[in-house]
Amino acid sequence: MPYVEVTVLGSGGVMPTSERLTSSFLVYDWRGYTVLLDAGEGAQIHLHQSPRSVHDIDLILVTHEHGDHVNGLAGLLQSMSVTRREKPLTIAGPKSVVDFARETLEATSGRLGFQVNYLTLEGEGSLLLYEVGGDKLLAKWAPACHTTESLAYRLEWRPRPRIRAEALKSIGIRPGPWISELLRDGEAKIGGAVVRLEDVVEPAKGASITYTGDTAPCESIIELARESTLLIHDSTYSSELEDEAFSRGHSTAEHAALVAGEAGVESLLLFHVSPRYRGYEAWRLYREALALFPKTMLSWDLQRIQVRF
Template structure:
């Protein structure tokens, strides 16, 4: 899988027999970005066949325990596996203090460079893999962020039919055009834009915990995938909003307004043995909706 998501934990607040606490692995060309890190994330990575040594960054949405208590354990697992490459941990203000105090009281420090970035809405990160991360504000009961992750510009595709009409066949001249160089065929100068087609870049948006918020809609405009808090069904909307969460119907409305290609329902309350009630109400508004399941893989490009 060149690009995709692996759901490490999909429950809300407490683990279930079939659902662990929140965590998502975004896989991109051999690198992994972990989004939220509930207890057991390091074990879920292993069960999913993903090495903690490939994680380049951990993005924390907020400091509620079900989203962050797995972070010290993940760091310790990385160290015990011999990690030496740096790790970036990013999140709202307080994530540095959380790690510092945890390491102080457990009398342990990682043996690899660990960098912490405390983010404000609008801050961006450029990761070593080329992924670009932008933090955006959400509406929860504590300071919290969502993340919009964009892949870098992809190598343009050659429109072979258009190229042949201009007298070009596969070969070195097309390679030069893909590198951005104009070429000459007879008396005609052919520019890259004459035969190249831009490939769309994938955009993954993750809300973490949030009430319905216009900031989510703006961040998710045109996204490939929106992973949205969907803690309850709509008959519990009042309770959901009071606790800083969304319903599946709220998520579907946000996805429809933002023009999202695929909606993923996430952070599902333990009161639901099956996500079917949430899926039914969401699909009435946004048909392209799935419910996240632990260890499920969502390939975006193989």
């Protein structure tokens, strides 16, 4: 059964603490494709405590250049190098992030020992990450509303339609993998009967994960997150600090809940928790969001969430 696993490597914001490292999420799907969303300081420490390794990562999507989202990148690349990674790695994000990785970190194949591909992203767009056996994974992006150029990302899985065996049997046709190939053009004559693809397939329900990075409440985020299975949204502050949140390009937990409701997402995960909320103080953010959006979760480091579809 197709599934996606999200591991929280860093749920905090601004600076790492003994309770929370800074922003980083590892997304792994049933085909083994692995995406790292941001690389906050210490990301690889928690990566080593997860079921995955630095060698699993295929793509790193970075939202923006602030340190609590990129300071773990150098350590990750070095660990990949000293453990003799061979497969190529792609790093994508705004121009400032790509310049930082390429120039400041000197992240070249000659230095690291493996190929690094860079993608400079801007505005809105999408990219096909893979298509295997009819299953597709797309990455989409749109501007966030932060104090510097920043992008939010959506990972969208589109499984291939499934042939309904009972529909074939009802018209006297033996099910088998050969049916999909035979119906490639939409219909075919099988055993004297004309069989149309739409009559015997069931569209598969996909899944999508939207990750905001740092952002104030934002129309572009709402559109990007529309009907997402999981929305991972900036929730830096409690409601009493709303003015500070706006001035610094962040959201309160209530803001995140309102965006989740307007976008029609299935579940909301609060992250980028300010270090001022220690221990059980962080539950204050959870309670504020929960009052507005029932399917809310509060993130913590090394939390694992599975999405099945």
